Amino acid sequence: MGLESNVCVGGILWTRSNSGWQGTPVTRVTATDADDPVYGNSAKLVYSILEGQPYFSIDPNSATIKIALHGMDREMREEYLVVIQAKDMGGHMGGLSGTTTVTVTLTDINDNPPKFSKSLYEFVIPEDLPLGTMGGKVKANDRDIGENAKSSYGIIEGDDQGTFEIATDAQTQEGILRLKRPLDYESKRAYTLKVEATNLRLEPSSGPFKDTATVKIVVEDADEPPVFSRPMYLLEVNENAPINTVIGTVTARDPDYTGSPVRYFIDRHTDLERQFNINVDDGKITLAKPLDRETDMWHNITVTATEVRNHSQISRAIVAIRVMDINDNAPEFATEYEAFLCENGNPGQVIQTVSAVDKDDPIQGHYFDYRLVPEMLNNPNFTIKNNPDNSISVLAKHDTFRRQKQEMYFLPIIVTDNGNPPMSSTNTLTIRVCGCSKDGIVQSCNVEAYVLPIGLSMGALIAILACIILLLVIVVLFVTLRRHKNEPLIIKDDEDVRENIIRYDDEGGGEEDTEAFDIATLQNPDGISGYLPRKDIKPDLQFMPRAGQQSGPNGVDVDEFINIRLHEADNDPTAPPYDSIQIYGYEGRGSIAGSLSSLETASSDSDQNYDYLREWGPRFRRLGELYSVGESDRET
Template identity: 60%
Template sequence: MTRQAVARDTNKPLEPPSEFIVKVQDINDNPPEFPHGPYYARVPEMSNVGTSVLQVTATDADDPTYGNSARLVYSILQGQPYFSVEPQTGIIRTALPNMDREARQEYDVVIQAKDMGGHMGGLSGTTEVKITLTDVNDNPPKFPQSVYSMSVSEDKVAGEEVGRLKAKDPDLGDNGLVNYRLIDGDGINMFELTTDSETREAVIKLKKMVDFETKRSYTLKVEGSNPHIDPQFLAWGPYKDEATIKISVEDADEPPVFIASSYTFEVEENAPPGTPVGRVHAKDTDVANNPVRYMIPRYTDVEQFFSINAEDGMITTTKPLDRETQPWHNISVSATEIGGHHQDTKVRVNIKVKDVNDNPPEFATNNEVLMCETVYLHSFVIETLSAVDKDEMAYRQHFTFNLAPEVAHNHNFSLKDNRDSTASIYVLRKGFSRLTQDVYYLPIEINDNGIPAMSSTNTLTIRVCSCDSKDTILSCNVEPYVLPAGLSTGALIAILACIVILLAIVVLFVALRRQKKEPLIVFEEEDIRENIITYDDEGGGEEDTEAFDIATLQNPDGANGFLPRKDIKPELQYPIRPGIGRPAANSVDVDDFIKTRIAEADSDPTAPPYDSIQIYGYEGRGSLAGSLSSLESVTTESDLDYDYLQSWGPRFKKLADLYGTKDCSINDADDGEDS
């Protein structure tokens, strides 16, 4: 630092500035510290003495160049005698040989750092070090027992588990893995060994089914070994262990056993009922050796062709068998032990039905031949015949053909047996005429050489056909009609013309009848629907449901929808519209409509009216408008517009004259009026 003397009163320097150096002498006032503690370290188990584990480092804030204030010395306060520490470097080393992880895995070590070179009066600091021993494969597998006892019932099937065992290995991970295998024993062919991937157990399973009556116990020797071996520990001994397994077979009540796995028998078809087919045999293999009874389940022989003797297992027929219907019968036979648990077993029985020559031969193909009526060559072959037989065709079996005796000497056709199970049909004369005879029937006898021999007579149909110059068949139909002599072609044309004219008249008549059923007039724009009914009696008011329905004119669309029945009184009455007499402004002009219909009727005198007509003779009742009867009009006051009705009078009269009725009334179902 720099200092200078100045006058107190004038504050002027009295001398030049002087530089002073002040040196602070250190004292031991800071203890050592471990900035990176606490520490964690790992070292393999069984490590040699002096194996380095970890180096710890402490720091001291005092001046290391002055005295011993920062001179540190390391020592171990906790962890002896397993570990030691180098005083000057702080390196921790193992102090005991063969430290075993399986005995103790973790150690807590305390290291101290002291300044002043470790002498009295120095300051110190400590840190903790957690040391873990890592695993090495230093332990072989070991079975807890040298001998294991297991048992298995004789009714267990292959693949079922018998028992388990496990060798213990205190090592971890791959070092503790154990592989198992069967190395010896009289049951090595009857049992197998697998390893459970989750529990690492050896699983003993059945490889083949055992039999209590044959062998009652087995011995196995199992080896457990480590797959990963540490060479430095080989001197300690083998990495494997062995154990013996004794397996006893337990007796079980087993079902009977058939001597054969399946049976195949033969029986001739058509054999009489009771014919022996074959014998099955089963026995009880248990020590009790219970008797066995046999039966044929109904579902395997639905039609019950066979029966079986319950005592000895002899199968016989119950009805004749037909090979051509069913050449094989596949049934099951059940054997049940008497006593015990009544267990049963089944066996397949295949029965072949042997063929007997019991079916006659017949034509192999269609028995109809088409032949041209212009056959020019004598002895011309028109067909080659072959035959089939439903029976089995034995070796060297063949068919022979002959004409039936009744046609053996005919002058039209002959037959030649080709001696190869075929025959040829020949024509014996020239030219055939369909007009004379269009079909010929030729009975032919076919014989087989079976035992016994069978024969049949089959009819060959020969049809005479019309052919062209190249013998191509044109028609084989019979001539339906032969024109008589003297009828010319012109006469035939005249007859056909008359027939055509008659048909035309019939068609025209039918067309006219259909046209008359069409409506007389259709208003395309307004699409008005009408139903005018004429009758010669008084209208019935609302109860007269057969009268004219003015609602159809008010709503033309209703004609295409649902029409109420006319033969019953409707449940829903239409409300009375206001204004009696003339139609509303928005209603259909009935006057114009009637005029148009009258004009159409007058201009078409040939078309009768197509309105529905109903004649009745009773007084109308129920109309809110009252009756139009002249009798009632005299005695009863009415609100009707008679001027309006009188204006309609001539029109109704004209309608009455047109339809030929005495009275003509129009009933409006909407307002309940008779008009």
């Protein structure tokens, strides 16, 4: 019977290190045959390599792929394609076959050392390069990849002072050269360093891979600012030092080889009161104003040094000036003491404890000497006693103090310090004689309180006085109100109701047509024939009016009177006609109603008689008609 056979082999991707030895297995492939393996050799497979020699070989029976050539290098060739054939019938003629491709990739091992791209690197670095700033880069290349290509850098020669450091950039694997200490062109102008790059092999027996390179660094000169001999100066001066006293000296130099001269200045923002001066050439600091330690013990100023050749190069130093104390202040009482002495006190009782203060601050501390003024040495009333705490106690000598005899005493005390020379001052202690309880508690300290009646306190006295003042105020108010109530209810002349009559037939025209009327013209009926001067103008010539027709004192006719006045006004050559009219408060004589004035009215009761309106009403209406005549509203 015929035998049908099929062989199937799959492709494989295999990775292998390039450190394998000859004969080292790489992988194993497998092929299947659908023929019956019991029947002859139809299912017997034999394997062979069609492509991949001479690097790989395969076992014909087990299909195991092995390394056939030792020393494959990943850096030369990383990937290999191996074609495997499986053939049945034991590999004899007429057998069926199948193929597959195996991809073999070599993995990297650390079998290459780092290598500098150059054997000599040269850099120029300015001497004023800031610390930590990069000064240059070096690079060691490694043919390996990944972790096997990482290198570390170090300086192994030429940097005994530790001026530089080199570190690895994790991204670029470069060696970064940085400055650890300041450079000084004037002291050292060049450096020669030996730099090493190292990485470790996987095989411990092989040791690390290394490579070295030479780095030359040339220091470039830079214009540097002046340098003070010290960053901070501490000076001392006595507070009584005279003006222009030299307190101290600051020094600075130009570090450049050119050696530019230096000038000194005080930053006035730190010396607002201009307490000090400095010599611009030699840096001597002198006193410009008197000092007072008790006001300012320390003065902190800033001194600047500037190059003459380049004013932009400036350095600064702090100068702390301490003002030394001298004994220039006298001691004085710590506070304004006011002592109180009980009348019923015992002889020798302590009236007051007194202490002193001194603005000075001697090194050995304060010690005060207290004594009474010479004229008080034989004081019969008081004495003083020194206490261990640098204070004194004032004591009473007897118990016969009385407020009626003397209410207050003044005790001058001299206080002297232990300075050189010693200073002293006289301070007065005020002592008041007071009334006290049996327990010595002060109750009253003035004579007035002492002479008050028994049982009447000061508070009660004040209350009584307040009541008296209140009664006086009430009496004054009562009298004032009583006087206002008894005043007669009469109307004064300047409040005459007739002056409040306003004309009602006003036709306009002149600026004075709206003025109130004036009754002065007709107030006196006996004076109608007299000459009344014009009030609105001052005539140049005195004009005597012509005598007109007059009525007797008992038969005054208002119509006739007004006509006469109009005629006189129209014929007066000294002034133009009037543009205003006055009120006529004229009531005539012989009226049945009598006088219209409230001052001339005699009435027995409060009700006034207004019957005169019946007689004079028509006359007032006539007065309005007379007022409206004429184009110029003339009046008399």
